[in-house]
Amino acid sequence: MSMLEVRDLGVAFGAVQPLSDVSFSVGKGETLGLVGESGSGKSLTAMSVMGLLPLIGGRITAGAVEFDGQDLTKLPEKAYRKLRGGRIGLITQNPMTSLDPLQKIGPQVDAVAVLHLRMTRAEARARTVEILGTLRIPEPALICERYPHQMSGGMKQRIVIAMALAANPAVLIADEPTTALDVTVQAQIIRLLDDLVKSRDLALVLITHDMSVVAQVCDKVVVMYAGRAVERGSVEAIFERPRHPYTQALIGCIPRGLEGTERLTGIEGTVPTVMNYPSGCPFHPRCPRAEPICAREVPAFSTGGDSAAACHFAEVGHAKPA
Amino acid sequence: MILRYTAQRLLMLIPVSFSISVVIFMIVYLLPGDPIDNLLRVGSSPEDRAELVAQYGLDRSLVVQYFVWIGNMFQGEFGQAIVLRRPVADLIAQNLPYSLTLGGLAFLFSSTVGMALGTLSAMVRNPVLDRFVRGFILLGSTVPGFWLALLLILFFSVNLGWFPVSGARGWESLVLPVLTIGFGGVALVARVTRVALLDVQREDFVTLLHAKGLSSGAILFRHLMPHALLPVVTILALRIGWILGGAVTVEFVFGRPGLGSLLIRALGQRDYPVVQACLLMLALAVMLGTLIGDVAQAAMDPRIREKKS
Numbered sequence: 023m024s025m026l027e028v029r030d031l032g033v034a035f036g037a038v039q040p041l042s043d044v045s046f047s048v049g050k051g052e053t054l055g056l057v058g059e060s061g062s063g064k065s066l067t068a069m070s071v072m073g074l075l076p077l078i079g080g081r082i083t084a085g086a087v088e089f090d091g092q093d094l095t096k097l098p099e100k101a102y103r104k105l106r107g108g109r110i111g112l113i114t115q116n117p118m119t120s121l122d123p124l125q126k127i128g129p130q131v132d133a134v135a136v137l138h139l140r141m142t143r144a145e146a147r148a149r150t151v152e153i154l155g156t157l158r159i160p161e162p163a164l165i166c167e168r169y170p171h172q173m174s175g176g177m178k179q180r181i182v183i184a185m186a187l188a189a190n191p192a193v194l195i196a197d198e199p200t201t202a203l204d205v206t207v208q209a210q211i212i213r214l215l216d217d218l219v220k221s222r223d224l225a226l227v228l229i230t231h232d233m234s235v236v237a238q239v240c241d242k243v244v245v246m247y248a249g250r251a252v253e254r255g256s257v258e259a260i261f262e263r264p265r266h267p268y269t270q271a272l273i274g275c276i277p278r279g280l281e282g283t284e285r286l287t288g289i290e291g292t293v294p295t296v297m298n299y300p301s302g303c304p305f306h307p308r309c310p311r312a313e314p315i316c317a318r319e320v321p322a323f324s325t326g327g328d329s330a331a332a333c334h335f336a337e338v339g340h341a342k343p344a
Numbered sequence: 345m346i347l348r349y350t351a352q353r354l355l356m357l358i359p360v361s362f363s364i365s366v367v368i369f370m371i372v373y374l375l376p377g378d379p380i381d382n383l384l385r386v387g388s389s390p391e392d393r394a395e396l397v398a399q400y401g402l403d404r405s406l407v408v409q410y411f412v413w414i415g416n417m418f419q420g421e422f423g424q425a426i427v428l429r430r431p432v433a434d435l436i437a438q439n440l441p442y443s444l445t446l447g448g449l450a451f452l453f454s455s456t457v458g459m460a461l462g463t464l465s466a467m468v469r470n471p472v473l474d475r476f477v478r479g480f481i482l483l484g485s486t487v488p489g490f491w492l493a494l495l496l497i498l499f500f501s502v503n504l505g506w507f508p509v510s511g512a513r514g515w516e517s518l519v520l521p522v523l524t525i526g527f528g529g530v531a532l533v534a535r536v537t538r539v540a541l542l543d544v545q546r547e548d549f550v551t552l553l554h555a556k557g558l559s560s561g562a563i564l565f566r567h568l569m570p571h572a573l574l575p576v577v578t579i580l581a582l583r584i585g586w587i588l589g590g591a592v593t594v595e596f597v598f599g600r601p602g603l604g605s606l607l608i609r610a611l612g613q614r615d616y617p618v619v620q621a622c623l624l625m626l627a628l629a630v631m632l633g634t635l636i637g638d639v640a641q642a643a644m645d646p647r648i649r650e651k652k653s
Contacts, residue, residue, distance in 0.1 A: 072555050107557030114555075119548040124570050124645060134556050169646040185556060 024049045025090060025225040026071065026110075026193045032084030033063075033070055040296040041066050042084070043332075044251045046227075046244045048193070053219050053226040055240035055257070057233065057272065061293045063249040064229045065115070068197045071227070072112050073102045089193065108138035111186030113196040117178035117203070121170040128166030131185050138189035146188075153184045157214060176207035183214070187222075194218070195227045200235070212239060233276050237261055245269045248294050248304035255329020265331040268305045303334065311335065345649055349642050353635050360631060365417070368623045369410050372616045378402070379426040379614045400426055413620065423617040425610070432621045435606060440625075443602040446521055446595075447587040453526035455580055458533025463572075465534070466541035467564060477534060484531020493524045493597040510599035521598050525591055529583060536579055540572035574645060581637025585630030 024047035033041035041063045048054040056064050069075050071087055073094060087094045089105060097105075106112075114120045121130055128150060135146035147166065154162030157180045170178060179199060186194055196215060200208035216239045219226045228240060236243055236257065243260040245253040245268065253266040264270045271289045291308035294300055300307050306316035315334055323330040380396050397403050401412065416423055422432035465477035500520060501509040508517045544550065545568065553563045592604030603622055610618035642649045 074551065074554050077551065077554060103557045103559060105557070106555055112552065112555035114548055114552050116548055120552050122549050122553070122567050123647060125567070133558065137557055171647050171650075182552065185552070189557075 024088075026227065027088040028067070028071065028085070029088070030085035031067065031070055031082065031087065033066055033075065033080050034083045035078075035080045038296050039083070039249075040080075041070070041249045044085070044244075044246065044249075046242070046251070046254060048225045048227055048242070050192070050225055051219060051223045052242065053216070053228055053240045055236040055243045056227060056229045056246060057231060057236055057243060058246035059231060059289075059293045061248075061295065062246040064231075064246055065197050066249075067246075068112065068195050068227070068229055071195060072106060072110065073097070073099075074106075104138070107134050107186075107191075108189045109191050110193045110195065111189075111191040113179075113182055113186050113194065113199045115198040115201055117175050117182055120182050121178060123170050125169075126166065127168055127170065127173070127181055131166075131181065131188055134185055134188035149188065150184065153187055154180070157184055157187075159184075174207075175203050176210065179203060179207075179211055180214070183211075183218075187218070190222075191224070193225045193227070195229070197229045198231070199228075200230075200232075208235075215239070233272055245272065248299050249296070250304055250332065252305065252333070253329065253331040254323075255327075259327055259329035263327065263329065265326065265329060265336045266305075266333045267309045267311060269331070271308075303332070346639070346643055349649060350635075350639050353638055357631055357635065361628075364627045364631075365414055365624065366410070368620055368627065369413060370406070371623075372614070372619050373406065375611075375614060377614050379616060381614070383427065417624070422621045425615050425618045427613040427615045428610075428618065432617050435618060436603070436621060436625065439601050439603050439606045442600060443588050443591065443595075443604065446518065446525065446591060446600070446602065447584075449518060449522045450525035450529060450591075451580070451583065451587055453522055454529025454533055454583075455576075457526070458530040459537050459576060461530065462534040462537025463541060463564075463569075466538045466545075467560075477538070481531045481535045481538075484527050485535070487527070488593075489524050489528065490593040490597050492527060493520065493594055496520045496524060497597070510597075517598075517600070521591075521594055521600060524594050524598075525587065529587070532579060532583075533576060536575050537572050540575050541568055544568055544571040570644060574641060577640045577644070578637045581633045581640065582630075584633030584636065585626060588626055588629045 027047040029045050031041060031044040032039065044063070044067055046054055046056070056067060058064055066075075066080070069078065069080070070082055071094075073087075075081055082095050085095075089110065094102065094105070121127070128147060131150040131153070132143060132146035135141045135149050136143065139146075139149075141149065150166060151162045154165060159165055159177065159180050165173070165177075165181075170181075173181070179202075183199075194215075199215065200211050203211060212235055215226060215228070218224055219239075228235070230236060240257045243253075243255060243257050244251050245260070245266065247268050253260065253264065253269045260269060261273060264273055268289075275287055275289065277286055289308060294304065294307075300317070302318050303309070303312075303316045303321050306312040309316065313334070319334070321332045321334045321336075323332050324336045326336065380393060380400075380402070383396060384393060394403075401409060404412075413423070420433070422436065424430070425432050425435060428435065461477050461480070465474045468474075497509055497520065500506050506516075507519050511517050550563065550567070553567055558566075588603055591602060592608060594600075595602040595604045596608065603625060607619065607622040607626075609615075610622065
């Protein structure tokens with residue numbers, strides 16, 4: 023059963039429409055990877071699900087965000103606040119700036135349980151210490167008395183995760199949780215998230231641009247490009263039979279160890295900005311096999327096996343990535 | 345930790361005070377003219393003059409004069425005003441309460457109203473209100489106090505007759521001076537509060553606070569305001585000294601006694617001991633203000649506490 027389902031989501035800032043036709047669903051104990059280059063609309067999708075678009079001046083113009091069968095786009099702000107941090111947790115990109123520098127760690131985490139679980143300060147603190155412990159933070163009671171600037175990035179990210187978990191949410195949205203961290207710490211955090219999904223039966227939306235992370239922990243994948251979902255499917259299907267040229271290019275970019283003399287590959291060209299999204303298929307200016315139709319018409323999703331790609335030539339079967 | 349920090353800052357004030365005292369002592373001797381001229385009657389002989397000069401110790405070397413002066417200061421002995429012929433301590437005791445009342449009220453007025461206005465314009469997303477506050481800030485930062493004072497007198501005292509034109513009797517006489525001095529402060533505090541709030545709202549952690557499900561009010565009071573207070577406290581602390589001394593023109597326009605008026609009068613008469621004492625008081629107020637600001641910052645921000653101690 024899906025805990026979170028996003029259907030045909032469209033987002034606008036004034037007259038600019040940076041996000042359209044984004045759909046995905048994620049169920050209990052499942053991890054969905056939302057991948058794409060920077061600027062493809064991944065974080066915007068996260069903000070939409072959290073109902074925080076008004077904060078940055080945007081609004082949802084189309085589609086639905088359903089949590090446990092309830093459409094959140096029609097939810098009044100007060101009811102939404104109960105879900106935020108209560109049933110849906112958010113983990114942000116940069117742990118260095120994600121905590122209030124003027125407050126001790128303890129109260130910042132306690133606030134969630136006080137707010138959503140109606141706990142007293144003392145109960146909330148006991149819970150905070152317990153959660154910090156399960157996140158493998160040494161001496162959690164002492165950490166509560168420290169300030170954010172006294173801790174490392176990895177530790178801070180665990181604190182942010184603890185805040186997201188404090189009220190026992192059903193859905194967790196992790197927006198590039200490891201981008202700002204050292205490589206060794208990245209692996210720890212990803213493993214931690216993966217363990218949490220399994221032990222707590224969480225539905226996790228993992229936003230990342232790291233395809234190797236996706237391969238490790240995700241069950242399903244949505245590939246985004248220029249504010250659109252271009253391919254979605256099971257992780258096996260995406261990695262073994264990618265059907266959208268963009269997905270193929272992304273997978274082609276994963277470095278493959280030391281054997282082989284080939285150079286690191288990238289994708290030619292740059293991601294279009296919101297102001298100059300191409301007509302038709304957004305990827306066509308960078309696509310190696312684009313035809314005239316690609317510039318004219320937005321391709322519809324064509325389903326095949328357990329994946330679907332928005333490409334005019336998805337059926338043709340592109341060459342397998344190198 | 346905060347005590348240690350305060351003690352450190354206090355120690356640092358010692359060399360600062362010493363330098364300031366030297367500058368203050370010297371600066372009055374750089375002024376042309378001297379107080380003896382103001383004391384001599386027309387037709388006095390050079391002998392009369394020499395006698396007076398010796399009486400006030402002005403014939404000794406500057407270094408000796410400085411040490412005598414600073415020694416007396418340490419004992420709370422401000423000396424005798426040369427032209428006004430009264431103990432300097434009396435003059436200050438007489439004028440200081442007026443300055444403190446006016447300055448204190450203006451300080452209170454500018455901090456409360458300024459923070460309220462700044463918060464309103466930053467948090468309420470209303471373009472009309474924001475434009476009004478920004479216009480007010482521009483006016484408050486640019487209109488000179490003495491001119492505003494004249495306008496207020498013209499309108500409220502002369503035309504409406506609500507408040508006295510000048511003097512220092514009763515609370516009515518305080519309203520217009522407080523408004524005049526506070527106006528610039530309100531604008532300054534409102535501007536700093538507004539910018540600080542808008543800045544901190546863009547921080548990542550604020551997004552996460554919303555994601556935790558906190559209400560906007562809780563976020564404003566528990567998280568945003570403490571951040572906005574950091575710069576506000578700094579400028580308010582710096583203003584403590586300014587409000588005591590900067591009221592000079594306003595005191596003059598309203599004909600109020602005060603440290604500023606005393607200083608202006610003493611300067612005109614080259615009454616060295618009074619000028620020196622007044623300047624020293626103002627310098628102390630500025631130093632104290634800075635100290636309070638620094639300590640308050642450290643008390644509020646753990647990062648500053650650690651960096652400097």
